[in-house]
Amino acid sequence: MSAVAAYFQNIKEATASIFEGLSITLSHMIRKPVTIQYPDKTAKPVSEMMPERSRSWLRVEMDTCTACLMCETSCPIDCIKITTEKDSPVGRAMSQFDIDMAKCMYCGLCTEPCPTGAIHFVPEFERAAYSLEEMISRFIPEGNYVVPYKPPKKEKLEETPPASTEAPLQS
Amino acid sequence: MEQFAIYLHENFFYQAPLWMIKAAVQVGFASIVLLLFVSPFAGILSFIERRIAGRMQDRIGPNRVGPQGILQFLADGVKSLLKEDLIPKDADKPLFILAPYLVFLGMFTTFVALPFSSKLIVADLNVGILYIFATSSLTVVGLVMAGWGSGSKWSMLGGMRSAAQVISYEIPAGLAALTVLLLTGSLSMQAIIKAQGAHPWQWFIFDNPFTLISFFILFIALIAEGNRTPFDLPEAESELVSGYNTEYSGMRFVFFFFAEWANLYIIGAIMTTLFLGGWQIPQSLYNASAAVANWFPQVVQLLFFQIKALVLIFIVVQLRWTLPRIRMDQLMSLCWKYLVPIGFFCVMGVAVWMLLFPQGVPWMRTFLTILAGITLVYYFYRVYYQIKASNAEIQLNPFV
Amino acid sequence: MAIQTQEMMLNMGPQHPSTHGVIRFVVKTDGEVMSEAIPDVGYLHRSIEKIGEICDFNGFMPYTDRADYLSAMNANQGYAMVVEKLMKIEVPRRAEYLRIIASEFNRIISHLLAVGALAMDVGAATPFLHALKEREKVNDLMEALCGQRLTYNYVRIGGVSYDMPPGFTEQSLSFLDKFEPIMQEFERLVSDNKIFVERVANVGAISREDAIAYNLVGPNLRASGVDWDLRRDMPYSIYPELDFKVCVGRGEKGTLGDCYDRYIVRIREILESVKILRQCFIQIPEGPTLADMPKSLKPPIGEAYVRTESSRGDIGYYLISDGSTHAFRLRIRTGSFTGMSIIQKISQGMMIADLVALIASLDVVAPEIDR
Numbered sequence: 001m002s003a004v005a006a007y008f009q010n011i012k013e014a015t016a017s018i019f020e021g022l023s024i025t026l027s028h029m030i031r032k033p034v035t036i037q038y039p040d041k042t043a044k045p046v047s048e049m050m051p052e053r054s055r056s057w058l059r060v061e062m063d064t065c066t067a068c069l070m071c072e073t074s075c076p077i078d079c080i081k082i083t084t085e086k087d088s089p090v091g092r093a094m095s096q097f098d099i100d101m102a103k104c105m106y107c108g109l110c111t112e113p114c115p116t117g118a119i120h121f122v123p124e125f126e127r128a129a130y131s132l133e134e135m136i137s138r139f140i141p142e143g144n145y146v147v148p149y150k151p152p153k154k155e156k157l158e159e160t161p162p163a164s165t166e167a168p169l170q171s
Numbered sequence: 172m173e174q175f176a177i178y179l180h181e182n183f184f185y186q187a188p189l190w191m192i193k194a195a196v197q198v199g200f201a202s203i204v205l206l207l208f209v210s211p212f213a214g215i216l217s218f219i220e221r222r223i224a225g226r227m228q229d230r231i232g233p234n235r236v237g238p239q240g241i242l243q244f245l246a247d248g249v250k251s252l253l254k255e256d257l258i259p260k261d262a263d264k265p266l267f268i269l270a271p272y273l274v275f276l277g278m279f280t281t282f283v284a285l286p287f288s289s290k291l292i293v294a295d296l297n298v299g300i301l302y303i304f305a306t307s308s309l310t311v312v313g314l315v316m317a318g319w320g321s322g323s324k325w326s327m328l329g330g331m332r333s334a335a336q337v338i339s340y341e342i343p344a345g346l347a348a349l350t351v352l353l354l355t356g357s358l359s360m361q362a363i364i365k366a367q368g369a370h371p372w373q374w375f376i377f378d379n380p381f382t383l384i385s386f387f388i389l390f391i392a393l394i395a396e397g398n399r400t401p402f403d404l405p406e407a408e409s410e411l412v413s414g415y416n417t418e419y420s421g422m423r424f425v426f427f428f429f430a431e432w433a434n435l436y437i438i439g440a441i442m443t444t445l446f447l448g449g450w451q452i453p454q455s456l457y458n459a460s461a462a463v464a465n466w467f468p469q470v471v472q473l474l475f476f477q478i479k480a481l482v483l484i485f486i487v488v489q490l491r492w493t494l495p496r497i498r499m500d501q502l503m504s505l506c507w508k509y510l511v512p513i514g515f516f517c518v519m520g521v522a523v524w525m526l527l528f529p530q531g532v533p534w535m536r537t538f539l540t541i542l543a544g545i546t547l548v549y550y551f552y553r554v555y556y557q558i559k560a561s562n563a564e565i566q567l568n569p570f571v
Numbered sequence: 572m573a574i575q576t577q578e579m580m581l582n583m584g585p586q587h588p589s590t591h592g593v594i595r596f597v598v599k600t601d602g603e604v605m606s607e608a609i610p611d612v613g614y615l616h617r618s619i620e621k622i623g624e625i626c627d628f629n630g631f632m633p634y635t636d637r638a639d640y641l642s643a644m645n646a647n648q649g650y651a652m653v654v655e656k657l658m659k660i661e662v663p664r665r666a667e668y669l670r671i672i673a674s675e676f677n678r679i680i681s682h683l684l685a686v687g688a689l690a691m692d693v694g695a696a697t698p699f700l701h702a703l704k705e706r707e708k709v710n711d712l713m714e715a716l717c718g719q720r721l722t723y724n725y726v727r728i729g730g731v732s733y734d735m736p737p738g739f740t741e742q743s744l745s746f747l748d749k750f751e752p753i754m755q756e757f758e759r760l761v762s763d764n765k766i767f768v769e770r771v772a773n774v775g776a777i778s779r780e781d782a783i784a785y786n787l788v789g790p791n792l793r794a795s796g797v798d799w800d801l802r803r804d805m806p807y808s809i810y811p812e813l814d815f816k817v818c819v820g821r822g823e824k825g826t827l828g829d830c831y832d833r834y835i836v837r838i839r840e841i842l843e844s845v846k847i848l849r850q851c852f853i854q855i856p857e858g859p860t861l862a863d864m865p866k867s868l869k870p871p872i873g874e875a876y877v878r879t880e881s882s883r884g885d886i887g888y889y890l891i892s893d894g895s896t897h898a899f900r901l902r903i904r905t906g907s908f909t910g911m912s913i914i915q916k917i918s919q920g921m922m923i924a925d926l927v928a929l930i931a932s933l934d935v936v937a938p939e940i941d942r
Contacts, residue, residue: 010509010765013765014766017763017765018490018764019550019553020553022486022489022490022550023550023553023557024493024759025489025492025493026489026554027554027558028228029227030558031226031563031565031566032563032564032565032566033226033229033230033566034229034707037231050714051718053716053733054719055718074629076627076630105633106719106722107633107636107722108718121718228697228701229701230700324579324581324582328603328923331602400694401694404924407924409589410923410924410927412587492696492697493695493697493760494694494695494764495695495764495767495770496693496695496766496924497766498924499603499922499924500603500922501769557756560752560756561749561753561756562749
């Protein structure tokens with residue numbers, strides 16, 4: 001008897017649960033789709049939809065970079081490469097500031113110790129490239145020198161920072 | 172057509188007898204028409220299925236190629252044509268090459284006997300339904316060949332599964348169709364439709380409780396024969412990678428998928444013919460449309476047939492995107508423990524019913540129709556409840 | 572004459588749709604029925620433990636994200652806790668709350684993916700996408716909180732990197748309000764479905780004794796009827812102050828410890844996490860989010876071991892310090908590895924389709940197995 005009851009119980013359960021499942025999927029038919037049609041059919045560009053803290057591409061404001069190398073040392077995978085020269089034509093200056101975005105893992109550890117906030121994230125992530133070479137962000141054009149920014153003393157904080165002194169190399 | 176045959180006979184094939192050339196021309200013409208008629212079905216159905224699946228999963232689906240993405244299937248077809256046609260080293264080459272065409276053939280010859288309207292049918296065979304079941308089981312040969320010929324273990328498992336599955340489910344399908352054949356006394360598709368009426372209570376599905384059950388048996392069995400979820404074990408993406416078509420690429424792969432979607436339509440068409448009154452339209456509508464033009468009733472009939480078939484296709488698609496896949500042993504127990512005994516019971520029941528009530532039971536027809544109506548209303552109430560319960564945002568517009 | 576039969580060797584993975592990453596199984600089958608499935612791990616070994624000896628303590632934090640990318644917050648928290656234990660750093664209260672909020676959100680999305688993937692592996696694609704839709708909403712919240720959607724790197728040694736952004740509490744609470752009915756709908760769609768129950772109930776049942784002997788952890792252990800949750804039994808952080816229930820499998824639809832139990836335990840833990848989150852948002856105090864830290868981290872010579880309850884169970888960090896800025900030895904003990912080891916025993920006599928359900932229900936993540 002119980003076997004017969006189980007037989008019909010199975011049929012009943014299967015029918016009822018399939019009926020319920022169909023009603024759920026049909027109800028989803030008339031719900032609003034959640035798709036964001038990246039990249040062209042969005043209400044505003046996706047980079048504007050990203051939150052403020054979003055970690056995407058790194059940018060360095062060379063105007064305020066102090067060449068303290070804090071970002072280079074804090075990077076766990078050494079994708080930041082900074083070269084400073086003591087006896088360049090403009091004195092102590094940076095001749096190279098490269099970030100290899102192909103290596104970067106977007107952890108954000110370089111942005112935290114930066115004393116001036118020169119290295120920071122920008123809400124921009126579309127940068128596919130055909131070669132790894134193109135993925136390297138070079139913030140100092142080759143052959144140029146950038147004099148590090150000297151943060152003003154505490155009592156002079158009100159003053160505006162001086163403009164950058166980018167001196168092209170005469171050769 | 173006849174002149175073309177004579178022209179061929181006189182100019183090219185004067186050695187062959189005229190009747191043979193005539194036959195060849197007719198077959199060639201029919202297959203071109205059939206292919207042109209059927210191919211868009213498969214293509215557009217694939218588009219419709221993807222859009223429906225998209226909305227069920229709260230996404231959109233293909234909407235970029237052509238207006239609303241309706242040309243997506245053409246883009247996919249062209250892409251597949253341009254792909255490399257790969258034959259694995261270990262494959263059994265002749266079988267590997269032949270298999271997709273057999274699957275294709277099995278599905279497409281079925282269209283010959285599908286009655287789209289009272290006149291629009293390629294051949295009203297007197298063994299119509301038998302012919303359909305016979306040709307559609309040709310596909311299993313193709314599937315087993317594909318599975319074996321690929322020389323891959325996953326494909327072979329898929330091929331074996333499909334053989335076991337399709338052959339098993341032929342039996343409940345045949346039994347369920349038998350109930351209708353008992354009521355009609357004919358195998359011809361047109362005769363089956365003519366035995367029904369235009370209104371729901373005149374359809375075979377509501378003729379008596381046994382046909383109502385066999386409707387569902389046939390529906391399940393046809394879905395299983397068409398290898399669709401919840402019975403898509405031969406493909407079983409998460410288990411067998413892709414089953415029998417794992418090793419196929421390019422156009423051969425497309426043939427399999429073409430056949431799958433053509434089969435989707437065949438499921439709808441067979442169910443419509445056997446149980447839902449086929450192309451039958453009310454007499455008043457027939458007269459009104461006949462007043463417009465001589466051929467116009469045929470168009471209306473075709474429209475009715477297609478709407479019924481599309482509703483069934485929608486349910487098949489919806490089932491696919493709702494249910495999980497069942498396991499091999501459960502598949503067999505569903506067939507042999509549930510569908511086959513109940514199928515036999517229905518055949519016997521219909522026979523007894525016909526013996527007891529040779530004229531049919533009008534109140535039972537009315538009762539079953541009302542029951543179906545109540546179920547439908549309850550179904551839509553559940554749909555309303557689901558939306559209400561999860562405070563969902565509504566967007567009725569199917570276009571984006 | 573008897574028919575000669577031969578066992579077939581199937582190579583399942585490393586590229587297979589349902590091995591959840593780069594895992595390989597050597598499957599011996601006779602038709603549909605397997606005699607054995609031998610897991611072959613190591614395809615995703617990335618020497619994360621060795622990297623822990625090369626990087627400094629802060630620099631290793633992003634790597635813990637990668638050790639278990641589906642519950643990165645929990646992995647972050649465990650690593651931060653082991654260094655804090657060694658250095659005896661007091662973490663600010665607000666930071667502790669923020670860590671728990673992040674971890675519980677992470678537990679929700681990790682379990683959502685697990686149950687969705689189980690449904691997907693038994694053949695239903697729609698529940699998977701419904702689960703992923705909710706997961707995306709939490710990912711948006713996490714992105715607003717810490718700037719990243721998957722590899723968060725939110726926890727710092729001594730606190731967390733950011734405070735909550737403005738409006739985060741309101742957004743989270745409104746999400747949780749909408750989320751609960753959707754979970755109920757998910758249960759109606761999946762948990763009650765007859766085919767789903769048939770597919771997962773009575774499949775891959777792990778007995779209580781086996782679960783303990785094979786050192787299963789987390790939801791897999793609890794599904795086998797062992798009432799053990801680190802959050803309650805070895806409490807850390809602020810868990811003693813929170814009120815929540817430990818979900819234990821009861822063998823509702825079949826045997827105790829089958830795939831259905833593992834599934835339903837995860838579903839219930841999601842709802843428990845929702846409860847924890849609501850409490851956290853009420854109780855969270857004001858204050859700093861990062862303790863005063865020395866400029867370079869140099870833990871004293873010694874060793875420490877910390878266990879936390881991650882979404883995949885117990886994640887343990889063992890750290891030996893020689894007093895320098897780098898760890899002398901770091902060892903990570905993860906739940907997926909032990910979950911993987913039991914597959915060979917349980918899979919005997921299963922069908923191929925059951926193996927897929929078993930793997931999905933154990934919720935193993937390839938990088939966590941191999942590290």
